[in-house]
Amino acid sequence: MTSRTVFFNIIRFFFLIFFQVLILNHINLSGYINPYFYIYFILLLPFDTPKWMLLVAALVLGWSVDIFTNTIGLNAAACVMMAFARPFVISAISSGPESLLGETPSLRNQGLKWFLYYSIILILIHHFAFFYLEIFRLNEFVETFVRALLSSAFTLLLVLISEYLLYPRGK
Amino acid sequence: MRNLFLFFREHYFYFLFLLLETISLVLLFNYNEFQKSSLYSVSNAVSGSVNSMFNGISEYFSLGKTNRVLIEEMAKLHSRIPEAFYVTDVNIFYKKDSIVHLEYKYISAKVISNSTNKRNNFLMINKGSMHGIENHMGVIIGNKIVGQVVSVSPHFSWIMSMLNKDSRISGKFKKNNQLVNVEWNGGNYRKGQVREIPKHIVMVKGDTIITSGNSDIFPEGLMIGTISGFKNAQDENFNNGEILFSTDFNSLGYIEVVVDMMRKEKEELKASFKTQ
Numbered sequence: 001m002t003s004r005t006v007f008f009n010i011i012r013f014f015f016l017i018f019f020q021v022l023i024l025n026h027i028n029l030s031g032y033i034n035p036y037f038y039i040y041f042i043l044l045l046p047f048d049t050p051k052w053m054l055l056v057a058a059l060v061l062g063w064s065v066d067i068f069t070n071t072i073g074l075n076a077a078a079c080v081m082m083a084f085a086r087p088f089v090i091s092a093i094s095s096g097p098e099s100l101l102g103e104t105p106s107l108r109n110q111g112l113k114w115f116l117y118y119s120i121i122l123i124l125i126h127h128f129a130f131f132y133l134e135i136f137r138l139n140e141f142v143e144t145f146v147r148a149l150l151s152s153a154f155t156l157l158l159v160l161i162s163e164y165l166l167y168p169r170g171k
Numbered sequence: 172m173r174n175l176f177l178f179f180r181e182h183y184f185y186f187l188f189l190l191l192e193t194i195s196l197v198l199l200f201n202y203n204e205f206q207k208s209s210l211y212s213v214s215n216a217v218s219g220s221v222n223s224m225f226n227g228i229s230e231y232f233s234l235g236k237t238n239r240v241l242i243e244e245m246a247k248l249h250s251r252i253p254e255a256f257y258v259t260d261v262n263i264f265y266k267k268d269s270i271v272h273l274e275y276k277y278i279s280a281k282v283i284s285n286s287t288n289k290r291n292n293f294l295m296i297n298k299g300s301m302h303g304i305e306n307h308m309g310v311i312i313g314n315k316i317v318g319q320v321v322s323v324s325p326h327f328s329w330i331m332s333m334l335n336k337d338s339r340i341s342g343k344f345k346k347n348n349q350l351v352n353v354e355w356n357g358g359n360y361r362k363g364q365v366r367e368i369p370k371h372i373v374m375v376k377g378d379t380i381i382t383s384g385n386s387d388i389f390p391e392g393l394m395i396g397t398i399s400g401f402k403n404a405q406d407e408n409f410n411n412g413e414i415l416f417s418t419d420f421n422s423l424g425y426i427e428v429v430v431d432m433m434r435k436e437k438e439e440l441k442a443s444f445k446t447q
């Protein structure tokens with residue numbers, strides 16, 4: 001990890017938190033879709049990030065968003081769970097060393113199929129953890145399930161859009 | 172002992188995960204009881220200043236609407252002052268007696284953050300303990316309910332909206348004073364659920380539900396909403412209905428916090444009964 005990478009990750013950290021709390025949290029799409037795009041930060045951490053750093057970064061990220069939504073521990077718990085799953089997901093979907101090309105996971109280096117698997121699994125883990133912890137009851141099981149699925153789809157859409165915008169293929 | 176250390180070093184990732192996850196969950200379950208608001212007050216001060224900065228910008232976009240609301244409100248108030256009435260009575264009574272006390276007073280405040288799209292929605296307003304706001308006070312807009320104060324810092328207050336899984340308002344039918352409970356089960360922010368309607372009550376669509384005044388949070392007689400649908404349950408003792416909220420929770424600008432001047436006395440009375 002170069003100091004440049006660290007710098008960019010710190011910028012991204014603040015940008016995504018403010019984007020989440022100032023814009024995305026104010027979007028109301030039929031009461032069922034709440035995208036949590038800030039987890040893009042965890043998706044984009046470099047491959048060689050130490051494992052303990054993954055967990056700590058996720059905790060701090062989730063906590064920062066929690067402070068703005070007054071749900072202390074909720075985002076943090078979901079983010080830590082997602083960061084915990086990340087190394088396992090990467091090793092499960094990577095077939096050879098060429099799939100770990102480049103410094104950070106990206107659509108350009110790993111290809112659409114790899115990146116889709118990677119982000120779908122991690123986004124689903126985060127969103128399901130988040131919505132079921134938020135409600136913490138089983139009697140609204142179906143509504144929560146639908147809400148988590150729709151929101152995950154929307155978050156994935158945002159992730160893919162930013163992948164195509166920020167890291168175009170021919171670069 | 173050495174093996175134990177090796178074991179921990181080998182699997183530190185799992186232990187760290189368990190540790191951090193436990194910390195998060197403990198925080199989640201301890202601090203989301205709204206009474207334990209010490210941490211909230213600190214984070215309120217931080218997020219409040221960011222939110223009010225953002226709100227200062229977005230406020231300009233709704234100036235026109237705010238003006239209209241204020242003018243309407245002023246017209247309403249003008250029509251209530253004594254000069255607006257044609258007095259036919261010869262005697263005018265002044266309530267200068269010390270027996271008459273003000274029961275409720277109202278503090279107006281501006282909403283600086285609000286949501287309707289979560290399962291648990293909250294609002295933040297730009298007044299706090301410095302202005303006399305305390306926990307458990309009710310929040311209204313016009314004569315319609317909004318929610319309840321759950322945490323205060325010196326300059327800001329955090330309000331649990333009616334649109335929250337922990338919100339439960341004691342209401343009653345305007346036509347016959349039958350008590351019911353009003354809740355919100357997520358989804359559409361315009362519609363809530365009315366629980367525990369006794370079986371013998373005949374409901375029609377459009378029945379008005381108002382606050383009962385039983386809960387010490389809201390005065391009696393504020394609008395909650397109108398019945399928009401109901402189901403006659405076969406095997407239960409109560410019927411459930413659907414309510415269309417009078418409040419449009421998505422367009423709250425200026426709200427009022429209800430200060431119950433006699434709350435302390437009411438609470439002391441209850442407490443004295445318990446200790447006997």
